[in-house]
Amino acid sequence: MLSFSLLQLNGIFGPGGGSDSGTNPLTYVLWFAPIFLLMVYGQKFQSWMILSDVSKSLTKLKTMKETARNEAIDYVKISIKPSADPCEKVDKFLEYFTIMPVDLDPNGIVGKLDHVIRTRDERIRSEIKRMAEGMTESHASRVENILEAATALNMIYKVVRHFYLMGKRTTSMFVLVQLQMVMPLLLQEAEALQSAISAFKEGQPIGDSIGPMIVGKMMIGKDKKMIARETVYTEGEYMNRKLYLVKAEGPGGAVGRPGEAVQRLVGEIGLKIDAIIMIDAALKLEGEKTGAVAEGIGAAIGGIGVEKYQIEEVATRFSIPVYAVIVKQSIQDAITIMRKEISESFDKVSNTVFSLIEDKTSLGESVLIIGIGNTLGVAQ
Amino acid sequence: MWLFFGKKKKKEDPTIYTVETCHDCGEKNRRIFEPNDYIYKKTTTTCKKCTGIVMISAVYGEYPLEKQKQKNVIAV
Numbered sequence: 001m002l003s004f005s006l007l008q009l010n011g012i013f014g015p016g017g018g019s020d021s022g023t024n025p026l027t028y029v030l031w032f033a034p035i036f037l038l039m040v041y042g043q044k045f046q047s048w049m050i051l052s053d054v055s056k057s058l059t060k061l062k063t064m065k066e067t068a069r070n071e072a073i074d075y076v077k078i079s080i081k082p083s084a085d086p087c088e089k090v091d092k093f094l095e096y097f098t099i100m101p102v103d104l105d106p107n108g109i110v111g112k113l114d115h116v117i118r119t120r121d122e123r124i125r126s127e128i129k130r131m132a133e134g135m136t137e138s139h140a141s142r143v144e145n146i147l148e149a150a151t152a153l154n155m156i157y158k159v160v161r162h163f164y165l166m167g168k169r170t171t172s173m174f175v176l177v178q179l180q181m182v183m184p185l186l187l188q189e190a191e192a193l194q195s196a197i198s199a200f201k202e203g204q205p206i207g208d209s210i211g212p213m214i215v216g217k218m219m220i221g222k223d224k225k226m227i228a229r230e231t232v233y234t235e236g237e238y239m240n241r242k243l244y245l246v247k248a249e250g251p252g253g254a255v256g257r258p259g260e261a262v263q264r265l266v267g268e269i270g271l272k273i274d275a276i277i278m279i280d281a282a283l284k285l286e287g288e289k290t291g292a293v294a295e296g297i298g299a300a301i302g303g304i305g306v307e308k309y310q311i312e313e314v315a316t317r318f319s320i321p322v323y324a325v326i327v328k329q330s331i332q333d334a335i336t337i338m339r340k341e342i343s344e345s346f347d348k349v350s351n352t353v354f355s356l357i358e359d360k361t362s363l364g365e366s367v368l369i370i371g372i373g374n375t376l377g378v379a380q
Numbered sequence: 381m382w383l384f385f386g387k388k389k390k391k392e393d394p395t396i397y398t399v400e401t402c403h404d405c406g407e408k409n410r411r412i413f414e415p416n417d418y419i420y421k422k423t424t425t426t427c428k429k430c431t432g433i434v435m436i437s438a439v440y441g442e443y444p445l446e447k448q449k450q451k452n453v454i455a456v
Contacts, residue, residue: 204396205419205439216420220435251418337396337441346438377439379420 043173050176054164057183058157064194065157068150069094071197075146080132080139089131093147094154096124114306138203138252141230145200145253145376149193149335156190192332199337200253205377207333207342211279212378214349215247215371219380224249227264231256232380241357242366244271250375258301258370259310265368266314274365276315276322277356279349280372281342284328291341292328293348295356300324301372311370320368323360325352394441400425404432413439 038045069090076086098120101112128143129135135143160179167175199206205213222234227246236243244265248256265271280300284290299311299322315322327345357367396413400423407429421436 202413202415203418204413204441209419213419220420251421337394338439339394340440340442343399343438343440377418379418 044171047167047171047173047176050173050180051164051168054160054167054176054179054183057187058160058164060187061153061157061160061190064190065150065153068153068194068197071201072143072146072150075201076131076143080135080143082131083133084131086131089127090147090150093124093127094151096151110306110309113304117304117306137230141252141254142200142203142376145374146197149196149200153190153193156186156193160186188332192335195332195337196335199335200376203251203253203377205338206335206374207329207338208281208335208373209338209376209378210281210327210342210345210349211371211373212247212250212375212380213346213371214279214353215245215369216250216375216378216380217346217350218243218245218369219247224380228257228260230254231258231261233261233265234380238354238357238367240363241361242364243357244273244366244368245371246368247371247380248373248375250378250380253374253376255303255372255374257307258372259307262311262314262368262370266318266320271368272366273318273320273368275357275360276311276320276368276370277325277353278311278322278370278372279325279353280327281329281334282326283334284330288328289341290329290333290339291345293325293345293352294328295323295325295352298322298324300326321360323356325349325356392444394443396439396441398436399438399440400434401437402427402430402432402434405430408437409434 073087073090076082076090098116101109101116103109105112124144124147125140128140128147131143160183163175163179166172167179196206218236219232219234222236222245224232224234226249227233230249230252231246232249233244233246236245246256246258246261246265248254248258262276266273278300280302282294282300284292299308299315301308301311311322314320327342327349329339329342333339333342353369361367397410398413398417400409400411401407405427407427409428417436417439419436419439423434423436425434426432427434
């Protein structure tokens with residue numbers, strides 16, 4: 001049966017199978033029709049395939065966005081027991097936006113940026129506190145972190161949906177291909193944000209908390225003073241050197257204002273600092289090991305740039321060298337529960353900081369050590 | 381069918397541990413994370429070895445495939 005049908009097919013397609021196979025017009029049609037069809041409609045087929053691929057990812061993003069919103073609402077309902085239904089307020093937060101100042105200004109925009117960011121932070125914090133009477137700072141900062149993650153997910157979803165619909169409407173291959181190319185990275189980021197929400201809810205330390213974790217240990221048992229909003233500092237001593245330790249106040253999810261703290265300590269209070277050591281989590285390159293420790297020069301701090309500017313400005317004005325100790329991790333590791341490898345880098349980071357103090361300062365000198373990052377789940 | 385669509389990667393959640401360390405003798409004890417645990421929290425329990433004050437020294441997540449993944453990482 002099989003050999004019979006093969007013989008018949010050979011008669012149609014084969015080069016020498018049949019007596020008139022070389023001249024059979026059906027052969028030409030069957031060979032050239034698909035080529036012609038793909039030449040004309042090939043791009044359309046490709047567009048359909050990309051659209052279906054992006055559509056699947058968009059559905060995933062929508063589910064993640066909805067889950068994040070529901071988790072935020074549930075957390076607010078269960079933990080802080082608001083007087084009114086929080087759904088409307090949470091939805092309002094998800095759509096909240098910040099307009100960045102104009103960058104054409106020759107006088108510098110850092111001051112304006114600082115002002116805009118402070119206003120935003122204070123507005124969000126006061127809105128959260130208005131949800132329930134007597135909410136603790138720790139709970140307010142957790143809600144703030146959860147809402148930030150949910151807002152980021154909402155934004156990713158809306159931007160992807162925008163380009164998806166635009167690509168679909170215009171059937172533009174260029175828009176669709178670009179979207180398809182960045183989609184795995186966006187999904188990875190969205191998954192990390194979703195995992196971050198559960199860490200925020202439970203108050204578990206995240207990868208970014210390694211800086212505050214190191215400084216927090218040095219602060220144990222010492223008298224802590226507030227130096228800026230959600231930022232504490234203590235004084236200590238190590239091998240006849242005076243230590244000034246700064247970190248965000250934990251165990252709530254705060255990053256504090258280390259820039260402002262440095263400006264106050266050095267600029268306003270007038271402490272004589274001989275070296276600044278900053279400890280922070282830093283993005284690793286693919287192939288690098290999570291939790292690897294490296295040291296360098298410069299202000300190790302992320303964010304929008306205001307805090308970095310403030311620290312650099314003080315360091316330059318008073319000629320203070322700034323040393324950085326970083327713990328390498330991916331963006332996913334930085335916002336999700338602290339991985340074992342990062343936690344295990346604790347001793348290595350501490351030893352690096354202490355050897356820096358011994359090498360770069362002399363007896364009787366002062367060192368300012370700053371633990372940069374979100375102090376969620378890390379006290380002092 | 382798996383030739384066309386590939387195998388679906390199963391996403392595994394990490395197990396979250398809390399490490400308690402004795403302030404006096406340094407004895408470490410690892411247990412599963414409980415709500416309200418945070419790093420440098422003084423616990424109510426005392427050290428089994430020397431009855432010293434026990435403090436939470438670390439909270440971290442351990443992924444099930446961590447050991448296998450570590451072998452594949454190119455050390456730099």
